Amino acid sequence: QKEVEQNSGPLSVPEGAIASLNCTYSDRVSQSFFWYRQYSGKSPELIMSIYSNGDKEDGRFTAQLNKASQYVSLLIRDSQPSDSATYLCAVNALTGGGNKLTFGTGTQLKVEL
């Protein structure tokens, strides 16, 4: 079983719509959760981190965390063509020691004009 799972997509949304990206994780004791955006051919860049249950908003982005369901999501409001990228979910890995993150394989988002 994969430790961090994401739908690979592509997820296509029209410009101006809300894009909803989902991620599930298997380690119940994980405490830190991250969303990274990766444009084609580029390195991942941090969008948001979330540590507590509930919603966290930053501009057009909202991260949602439900530890009981082991589920974290990213909502992008008023989607723009520039949001077209692969979105990586990452979870801190407590097993085996060390300060490590486990990444999902990413969801490709396409925002269409």
Next chain:
Amino acid sequence: SQTIHQWPATLVQPVGSPLSLECTVEGTSNPNLYWYRQAAGRGLQLLFYSVGIGQISSEVPQNLSASRPQDRQFILSSKKLLLSDSGFYLCAWREPGRGTDTQYFGPGTRLTVL
């Protein structure tokens, strides 16, 4: 502010040749450093991480090795490259002791082994 550099940006190497990729971080002290590989169409695979000079932890047994000769320098090496070593190599850093696991990535090195 902190900056992370990687070089070279792209590299084409024949099978069996050696490899040396370098990563340096500026603006921080004693960072945690990480090497990842991202194969085409696949996720990020953690290869090595380091919490200090000379301290290297290997995540995946393979023909790669890592070294940390200075506090803010992390090197990925191989004596003989395989075709399967092709991919996008990413270095990342984390500020220790900040109560956060956030990692920040360098620009990456795209390696093609022919």
